[in-house]
Amino acid sequence: MTKHLSERQKALIKEDIKCGLNQTQISNKRNISRNTVQRYILKLNDGSFYERKKESDRKELLQPNHKISLIIEHTKDHFVTLPILQKNY
Structure with a gap:
């Protein structure tokens, strides 16, 4: 039987996200499955897709337009391989 999140739990998860907690930290803190937190x-x-934290110093490997094109290709065919993508882009 599945357990649905209450409105209170949803509000607490939103608050945890604003505080900068990741999915695993939220699931441990709230005693909720990590998959449930991820789906919410x-x-x-x-x-x-998730955005990077503002404090993150990691560089973007893909430009936004490349991300969009990869998503479009993936929605067309879920079994697109890397060599096929490299030929197209």
Whole structure:
């Protein structure tokens, strides 16, 4: 039987996200499955990818337009291989 998040739990998860906690930290703190936390975060972001933390010094490896093109290719065919993508881009 699946357990749904209450409105209170959803609000607490949102607060934890604002505080900068990651999925694992939230799931441990709230005693909720990490997959449940991940699904809720995806719903909050309308299925979009997570953004990097503002403090992160990691450089972007892909430009936004490349990310979009990869997503489009993946939605067309879930079994697209790296050599095929490299030929196209």
